[in-house]
Amino acid sequence: MAAFRVPPWPCLKLIRFPGVKRAGTGMNTGAFTISIDFELYWGVRDTRSLDAYRDHLDGVAQAIPRMLDLFEQHRIHATWATVGFLFCHDRDAALSAAPSARPGYENGALCPYRYLERSADLEERYHFAPRLVELVAATPGQEVASHTFSHYYCREAGQTAATFSADLAAATRIAAAQGLVLRSLVFPRNQWNPDYLAVLAEHGFAAYRGNEHGWLYAATDHGGQNALRRMGRLLDSYVNLSGHHTYTLESCAGSLPLNFPASRFLRPCNPRLTWLEGLRLHRIRRAMRHAARRREVFHLWWHPHNFGVDTDRNMRFLERVIEEFEHLRRVEGMRSLGMAELADALAAE
Template sequence: MNASTFVISIDFELYWGVRDTRSLDSFRHRLDGVRQAIPRMLRLFEQHHVHATWATVGLLFCRDRGAALLAAPSERPGYENVALCPYRYLEQSVDLDERYHFAPELVELIASTPGQEVASHTFSHYYCREAGQSMTAFRADLEAAIRIAAARGLVPRSLVFPRNQWNPDYLAVLAEHGITAYRGNENGWLYAATDRGGQNAVRRMGRLFDSYVNLSGHHTYALESCAGELPFNFPASRFLRPYNPRLAWLEGLKLRRITRAMRHAARHHEVFHLWWHPHNFGVDIDQNIGFLERVIEEFEYLREHEGMRSLGMAELTEALVAG
């Protein structure tokens, strides 16, 4: 258990992840880019033998609205804010463009690429800290996610809570259904799991600055610190913030922020856990892929000189259990 580990988890959600905060017209360009970005990420990972966990919204396994409604659980979330409910949207949207809501071919591409783990991001992008959610509805949602994955021959063993709203009350439900790992949040007030209302401007601005300057630490950790009851918590270390032309002059600082944490993890035999969404790469694709290549180059150096390994979340669980 002395080896350091580079972990990547990717929250794959298409429009389901932003449906309640962004109009489709305002986000369409990013979603269009996802279908170019994912194959490029996968080629990069395969070329460099990098493993990754793709936390995938269950609805993406479906081919169309009809299939989605058939796969949906009968128990629906009772959010007090009805706009959060994806089923209301699914049933009432007049023109539901399949490109932005369903992607079974991309799920298959991920699953068929060596070293890539298809994990769960719940079935419906379920919000575990919003008013009106319940354990009963969450259990039904998770069971729907597991069923639809099983229909493709996949067994999810890891999960990422949507909006990072991880809820300790629900961990037993994960364990009941064979989920052995989840991604927790970085330590500290900036990254605390809250409902949407708790994600205020001060937190968002603090996280932005923390992407470029070390305000909160490296957020790396010893693997053995994650031991305990299943599911294991493998917290995030850093969000890979996408390229922003207005902040292009800070790209060097962003890279240094990440690589210094990676080096710290390598030298102290710890875990560094990087995450992002495919839609973060949906515009400025060349710049974002180029930045990822530089991160992977750093990993390859650390693999060669410090023995750092690349593992998905399920593999990390196996490593922790094996001791």
């Protein structure tokens, strides 16, 4: 299987775009960054029953190849943060690859190993996806990254830095067995934990996705994600309540791993809110234009299962977002860069 390869930055610096002037430091163009949280049922297992979410998961096998085709057609680079379980073919392989040190969540329902060991009839297509992982890795410009091995929650009571480290070791081992080096990570449920960044560095990670700034997007445990926060984020998808959340590359400088925060969640189409779809697209386009003109980063993210239902409608929306990027690439010189590529760009500067 082909591993992700980052183009050498000096080659990128030879590119010249009409109308683009180099700022004093940092990139001389804006960046359009996509990260995708690839998790299947592991991402919702503790909040939704399999029967309730089956339709969304069934659609992933069709949605991912369509996304990859679209990305290849438009030369879009993306970072696929992949749960380590998905590299496995079945339950036995997953348990064999699992670390011996496991998180002792106070809420036992959060533990995926208990679920993995006790589920009598584990339907493989909802829990494992080695062929899809291979397809991502074989597509030009796609970075296979980590979403931890077990969809690990870094802010829940009972887990520790030691068990997080064991989880990352398992994730890097199973990727290495496929010829892949994991350089970027997305914290499950966006529970990024500053106390654990040193652990990321120890395991060779160069980048992670932090959260948008502000109270609405603060990293908390599950209990902290109350109805007010969720409602505020929903409204913010259609109306600019919190800003564009774009940023200069220089602002991310520091010791490894580097934080490349999210700018916007690509919320899936909602049949009850179709009359607001124009506002949702306008919100994203304005932020992209803001980033392109100010030579900043716009970081969009979503899950494949968000496209599992109403796939055609969600793909059409994504196509319109990418059409905007194509325009900004022509006019402003905006680049498509994955998370590891952003890290390399900053190191080069």
